[in-house]
Amino acid sequence: MEERREDQDKKELRKKDLLLSLVLLGVSIWTWIESLKMVFVDLPGVKDVGWFVAPGVFPLILSSGLIVMSLIILWIAIRESGGIKREDWKKWGKYLVSDDFLITLLEAALLLFYIFFLLKRIRFSVATTIYLFLSMLIVRATSWYKIALISVAVSLGVTYLFGSLFKIPLP
């Protein structure tokens, strides 16, 4: 029974591998093309010694390696998963609207909001208190007043540790 479940999990993993290998393949092909542009450049050393000292050589080697490895993953994924079927898309679609995924999305969005908005606009200690409070509230970590207390205490503690003790200018 457990063996069958493991097989199912592995099949599911390979289906996702298939998708990711295509993304990786796309990215590696793009970096390969960009690297190739950096191989044939008019720079000292490149003209006298050869193309292999150009700045594009190392990323070109890496991109080539990534292309080969992505193709291997793609091949393994197709062989072991049997390809992606319509039911798989439906299942993944359902996951995208599940509570589990929405909480992840909300937490990620909150983190981005804290970094790209709050830290730019308001004082570090206040921004951190807001982030901590909302982040714990979303997942209902404990009662709201305990969350508020923890948020304020941690925010002040971090501000003191980095700002006053380590003398680091806060963002």
Add this chain to the structure above:
Amino acid sequence: MGDFFATIAHLFTSPNIIVIMFLSNILGIVIGALPGLTATMGIALLTGLTYALPRDVALVILMNIYVGAIYGGSISAILLNIPGTGSAAVTALDGYPLALQGKAGYAIGMTRMASLVGTLFGMIMLMTIAPQLAKIALMFTSAEFALLGLFGVLIAGFVAGEDLKIKGWISGFLGMLVSCIGIDNLHAYTRFTFDIPMLMIGVSFVPAMIGVFTIPQLLDNLKLSLPERIQQIGSILPKISEFLKQLPNVIRSGLIGTAIGIIPGVGEDIGAWMSYFAAKSMSKDKDKFGKGAVEGIVAAETGNNAAIGGAIIPLLTLGVPGSPPAAVLLGALLLHGIRPGPMLPFEFPGFIQEMGGILFVASIMLFVCGILVARFFVKVLDISPKILMPIVAVLAIMGAYAINIRIFDVYVMVLMGLGYYFLVKLKYPVAPFVLGVILGPMIDENLRRTFWVYKGFTPFVTRPVALVLLVATILLLLFQFSWFTNLFSRRRTIR
């Protein structure tokens, strides 16, 4: 040797110095345990703060910070799966599974013992064969550095891969590719910068490391409903007999760590990886690695701490630091009027022995402080992840920011962490990516420098050390193919 024992006696008989050592060691452990605050940064911060102090006191503080921070990195790696330092990424592989099994205290205790022995191992090497070892390290040229770096990344991918080994290598290659972003070191040519000025400086490894380790951990653990408290069993003071069972592993890792530490610029990270790889290869129970193998954490911690003594060897004898923290230490020594190099034994007779004495006392102090601090750190596991994880996120953000006082590093950290979240879900290991980011510039620069100086590829096959590394790299790759391994198993069967 007289200076060595005199230093130890002086340090242990002065109450003021004992208090200073105690506090700086604890500060070092805390710095190492906080994601983002590295040993390098700790030494850099304290170098400025200790400038006005007498030379010997300043060195005592800095060495305690160094030793404490390298060990401290393993604490957060074990408890939270978030390594405090780059070298502790290896410890997380087996340390975190041990914590999930309720053996966090035991794991911290074993790593503390390993750190102590590793540091002492490096110290003995420093005291006895420092100049000879440094001469060997100088035989390494760009060809060897490039191959050693590549071998390190491939080893990391090989040992860290939970699913397919190739996923570990893809992670390592992605890390090296990310390290190419910015101005290259040989031609000052901009690569993959999209005309964004901030990207010209490149991606620092600390924000990248914090991002890929912390963000996936944060997003996953926040969703968990309050988990049952993991009953922590085992003392934070492991039995000596248990540790003695690891003696061959410790000696092997100590030798590897010191040898790697001596090589300029390589440092604790590869020391830990190589030791871990050797331990796994030699183990009878290979399958246990990555699932909570004590051998794994002992090898990693002995390896990275032995590299401290190793890194100080070329620093003192040649003036060439063996690791990034040793490079900062070089600055601190120069600030206090000591010029490391071949003339050091003549200008400051007995200084190497004095440093050996300080390292010895710092490692003993680490053992004591580690016991005191561990009790409090283990309590972290009692906090609900829903409360702990947002706090870790804030600390991670500060850690990423503090390394260069640059908000851009925080953006890099978060975006890289979010991007890597999907890769972690598909069992792509994180540690090889981090090592790729760290070693990428070294490999790139030395590879092209070799081509440039020798006008071709010949040194990779004509220089003995380079050839050995090249063959080892090719064998490591070939052993992943079943047809190649079958060749060996068939021969064995025939025999």
